[in-house]
Amino acid sequence: MSGDGRITAEARRKTVEALTYLTGFGNEHSSEAVPGALPHGRNSPQRAPLGLYAEQLSGTAFTEPRAHNRRSWLYRIHPSAAHPAFTRTDNGAVRTAPFTETVPDPNRLRWNPLPEPAPGTDFLAGLWTLGGNGDATQRTGMAVHLYHANSSMERVFSDADGELLIVPERGALLLRTEFGLLHVEPGHVALIPRGVRFRVELLDAESDDGPGPTARGYVCENYGAPFQLPDLGPIGANGLANARDFRAPVAAYEDDEDTAGPVEVVNKFCGNLWTAAYDHSPLDVVAWHGNHVPYAYDLRAFNVIGTISYDHPDPSIFTVLTSPSDTPGLAGVDFVVFAPRWLVGEDTFRPPYFHRNVMSEYMGLIEGAYDAKAEGFVPGGGSLHNMMSAHGPDRETFDRASAAELRPQKIDDGLAFMFETRWPVTATAQAAGAEHLQHAYDDVWQGLQRHFEPVRRP
Numbered sequence: 001m002s003g004d005g006r007i008t009a010e011a012r013r014k015t016v017e018a019l020t021y022l023t024g025f026g027n028e029h030s031s032e033a034v035p036g037a038l039p040h041g042r043n044s045p046q047r048a049p050l051g052l053y054a055e056q057l058s059g060t061a062f063t064e065p066r067a068h069n070r071r072s073w074l075y076r077i078h079p080s081a082a083h084p085a086f087t088r089t090d091n092g093a094v095r096t097a098p099f100t101e102t103v104p105d106p107n108r109l110r111w112n113p114l115p116e117p118a119p120g121t122d123f124l125a126g127l128w129t130l131g132g133n134g135d136a137t138q139r140t141g142m143a144v145h146l147y148h149a150n151s152s153m154e155r156v157f158s159d160a161d162g163e164l165l166i167v168p169e170r171g172a173l174l175l176r177t178e179f180g181l182l183h184v185e186p187g188h189v190a191l192i193p194r195g196v197r198f199r200v201e202l203l204d205a206e207s208d209d210g211p212g213p214t215a216r217g218y219v220c221e222n223y224g225a226p227f228q229l230p231d232l233g234p235i236g237a238n239g240l241a242n243a244r245d246f247r248a249p250v251a252a253y254e255d256d257e258d259t260a261g262p263v264e265v266v267n268k269f270c271g272n273l274w275t276a277a278y279d280h281s282p283l284d285v286v287a288w289h290g291n292h293v294p295y296a297y298d299l300r301a302f303n304v305i306g307t308i309s310y311d312h313p314d315p316s317i318f319t320v321l322t323s324p325s326d327t328p329g330l331a332g333v334d335f336v337v338f339a340p341r342w343l344v345g346e347d348t349f350r351p352p353y354f355h356r357n358v359m360s361e362y363m364g365l366i367e368g369a370y371d372a373k374a375e376g377f378v379p380g381g382g383s384l385h386n387m388m389s390a391h392g393p394d395r396e397t398f399d400r401a402s403a404a405e406l407r408p409q410k411i412d413d414g415l416a417f418m419f420e421t422r423w424p425v426t427a428t429a430q431a432a433g434a435e436h437l438q439h440a441y442d443d444v445w446q447g448l449q450r451h452f453e454p455v456r457r458p
């Protein structure tokens with residue numbers, strides 16, 4: 001901490017080095033930053049230990065089936081209820097479903113990365129909505145956002161509209177949440193559950209002398225059922241994202257003396273940002289237990305399964321997390337990763353096939369290149385292939401892969417991902433009109449030669 005109460009870059013790095021985690025997915029975790037802070041045997045003793053306030057945070061309805069039920073009990077210095085009124089504040093570049101600024105577009109769309117943010121842009125100010133579907137007030141659908149930031153948040157944010165899956169592409173982040181701290185870097189993802197307060201601090205992008213390089217990434221805001229691990233079916237008891245590789249924070253709290261002056265708390269509620277000045281930090285949870293918790297996952301831990309005989313499997317085999325909808329097998333949104341893997345398929349066109357899909361696909365690139373696109377799909381950029389829009393390998397990829405000698409081949413030069421959703425994604429006006437929208441994307445499929453010969457040559 002520096003003299004004015006600001007956290008120094010050095011202090012932040014030391015904090016990260018000392019971090020420990022709980023492991024597992026969907027566990028009934030428990031953690032206390034001060035011994036004895038967690039009550040035993042009950043959630044609401046007449047007086048909670050150490051003079052703390054007990055509070056339940058429900059991420060699912062009280063009555064949802066046990067397998068889906070998400071809630072946590074928090075033991076905090078000040079009750080969350082003790083706050084002044086929220087007032088509306090500028091939504092910045094954040095938009096929320098229903099998305100009605102443009103008409104849904106059947107065209108294939110692709111964007112370059114966001115331009116550089118203005119100095120002093122924190123994660124929230126740099127959150128820029130590309131589009132989405134559903135209706136946040138109905139708790140259905142999802143939004144695709146990008147972020148770019150060159151300044152750590154001093155304010156605290158929470159999203160009542162959905163959970164936030166943060167996918168860093170540039171710059172490591174320290175997420176200070178009500179449940180404790182998570183460190184993520186490009187190649188990791190972090191999930192902040194609905195309603196959980198947090199602050200995003202930048203690790204690489206900041207020195208004590210001022211702002212440094214930009215931190216960037218993608219965010220899937222999921223208005224629907226919380227992400228869960230997909231069922232494995234015939235794959236068996238192990239594989240894809242293994243539960244033990246997920247990290248949850250241990251309890252860590254900010255006490256009154258850690259905060260100099262009022263703390264701005266911004267709440268996203270039914271599409272608008274609301275702000276209030278608290279006289280204490282809402283990150284004041286000394287102990288907690290439950291399963292509605294933030295978590296992080298290193299995508300490189302993903303156990304990639306694919307063919308060892310022939311044909312290109314559907315990318316559902318790469319699902320990390322899925323948010324089920326009311327119809328079994330039909331996800332509100334799937335989070336899918338294209339992680340390093342071997343390709344060995346015999347007599348097989350190995351890159352992604354040409355296809356039209358009832359699902360809508362937003363793809364982003366964390367690093368390197370993607371095996372369906374030779375050019376133009378770049379880290380920090382993204383593509384949108386809406387319901388039934390025809391897409392697949394670009395011309396160069398098609399020509400190369402059709403002629404390639406089919407030796408075992410390791411794909412390890414990139415990390416791409418997909419938010420795949422059952423509803424079409426409608427772009428925001430800012431995304432449809434963005435300078436960084438590529439105008440000649442269709443051309444990547446131009447020049448695919450006719451090879452048809454109705455009469456087979458002898």
Ligand SMILES: O=C(O)Cc1cc(O)ccc1O
Pocket residue numbers: 312313314315351352353355357361372385391392418
């Ligand atoms: O369009 C894409 O690149 C994503 C994708 C990848 C794949 O391997 C098969 C189908 C698919 O939609």
Ligand SMILES: [Fe+2]
Pocket residue numbers: 355357361385391
């Ligand atoms: Fe696709």
